[in-house]
Amino acid sequence: MRTIAVVNQKGGCGKTITSINLAAFLAREQKRVLLVDMDPQGHATLGVLSGSVGTPTMYEVFVTERGGQPTRLRDITRSARENLDVAPSDIRLSVIPERLTGVAGRETVLADNLAEVRGRYDFAIVDCPPNIGLLTLNALRACLEAIVPMDPSFFSLHGLGKQLETFDALEKQTGHRITPRALLTLYSGRTPFVRAIVDEIRSHLDGRYFETVIRYSVKLAEAASHGLPIAHYARYCAGYEDYQALTAEVLQQDAESPKRERITLADVGTARDDESGRPLTPAVTQTGVMFTLEAPDAARVQLAGDFNGWVLDGNDMNPVGRVWEKVVKLQPGRYRYRYVVDGVWQRDPRNPVVEPSSYGGHDSVLVVDEQLAEWDPTGEQKTRISA
Ligand SMILES: Nc1ncnc2c1ncn2[C@@H]1O[C@H](COP(=O)(O)OP(=O)(O)OP(=O)(O)O)[C@@H](O)[C@H]1O
Ligand SMILES: [Mg+2]
Structure with missing residues (x-):
């Protein structure tokens, strides 16, 4: 849009x-x-x-x-x-x-x-x-x-x-x-x-x-x-x-112009999928960007992206009911990422913004360019913006 x-x-x-x-x-x-x-x-x-x-x-x-x-x-x-x-x-x-x-x-x-x-x-x-x-x-x-x-x-x-x-x-x-x-x-x-x-x-x-x-x-x-x-x-x-x-x-x-569609921090905070009404991922929380994936049958889910060097070790997501989640503090910028479900790399099914990957398939894309993305160690999101 x-x-x-x-x-x-x-x-x-x-x-x-x-x-x-x-x-x-x-x-x-x-x-x-x-x-x-x-x-x-x-x-x-x-x-x-x-x-x-x-x-x-x-x-x-x-x-x-x-x-x-x-x-x-x-x-x-x-x-x-x-x-x-x-x-x-x-x-x-x-x-x-x-x-x-x-x-x-x-x-x-x-x-x-x-x-x-x-x-x-x-x-x-x-x-x-x-x-x-x-x-x-x-x-x-x-x-x-x-x-x-x-x-x-x-x-x-x-x-x-x-x-x-x-x-x-x-x-x-x-x-x-x-x-x-x-x-x-x-x-x-x-x-x-x-x-x-x-x-x-x-x-x-x-x-x-x-x-x-x-x-x-x-x-x-x-x-x-x-x-x-x-x-x-x-x-x-x-x-x-x-x-x-x-x-x-x-x-x-x-x-x-190049494709304008992108997810920004301001967008993802409360954005919901039109059909299902579920929040689009990733979402903003008080402490950082929250990545979530619904994978109830998986034994292990990891999050890999250019923000963590595409390294799987140490980047396990946490199971919470049917959903796996992980919060990452991201500075403003453009990021590519994928979920790795029991060793299988996949794009984020609820993020519509993707780009072809040089390794085949598609990476999901997130742009953190809105607001400040300065995550406070105390858990509060700082706000510098005033009307
Ligand atoms: N190209 C035009 N030719 C003739 N009249 C026009 C034209 N464009 C606008 N108008 C008329 O000029 C007046 C001001 O136009 P418009 O309401 O679009 O301005 P606006 O910038 O929205 O005003 P406001 O700042 O009050 O919101 C209106 O009466 C409108 O019908
Ligand atoms: Mg007017």
Whole structure:
């Protein structure tokens, strides 16, 4: 699943129109898409769902009322049309930053929830509010890519600089890296001034922008006001052509970039297998990364990986009921491993990420690049990240 945040702290630059229309065109290309509305204004929700939205919404995912079961993302998604689901928002989401002050793990609520549904969708498109608060931080922690829409105005270059600084700061604090690309929106192109600004923006961006430019198109606003993406509203207008072209560019990047699917610490903490509902392995515990394998009939199970030199001696797993387990303190990095069951080497059956091994067969792959992976000898996982 590709995860794309549509983000710019500047208001009114086309984030929501981009989220709605990219999501809808991707769905038309037979991609399974989840549109996540992280803005309490709820405009993305209104742009694809007609009629009253009601509850539950993203608010319930963030707040568990006393004594209640936590609501998961999969409990609140609605089908907007074929291949397009939406996780709606409503105005109550605006109290979340205050409500969750001081609550551990508040920055990764969306990341943890998205990890649980990643087998169901090809794309998650996350529409952000126009500020850098807890809700935007959640979107950034949950996504590997960002689209930064910008209208060609005098202030937009300054805004873009600020936005890129935010990504850098996030990477320094958490190790989470986002690939951003700017998208020019609301383009009139009529005046030399606007054209000069576009050139100026691009010269600063070193290729990190979309070739597609979204022109000013009144039909886009009209379509959104009817709860419809442009793809289902008006075929012959600049808005249709431009968002179709943007979608093609996004899909092209998919073909160019190496496989993005990977397991990160943030993902595996609570990720569950879509069919069985069991946790994916490996998982995060207080003391390190927990490897588990269900092998009730085995007499001996060992864990071999590049982190222990592929050595079997001393790397026995411990039987706990039907399951064998072992906790390893891993530093951030990319690791390959296999289980050795009574002498037979095998991949992790519950980790979907594999790579061909030079010895034949496949190794399982784990990327520890999220959070800190600094395991405290006292058993507490340290947290350096704050909203
Ligand atoms: N290409 C376009 N042509 C014409 N109108 C547009 C275009 N893109 C967006 N708009 C209109 O401009 C306004 C702002 O767009 P949008 O809501 O997408 O911005 P936003 O960045 O999500 O705003 P906010 O920061 O408030 O969330 C809306 O009324 C929208 O319909
Ligand atoms: Mg918006």
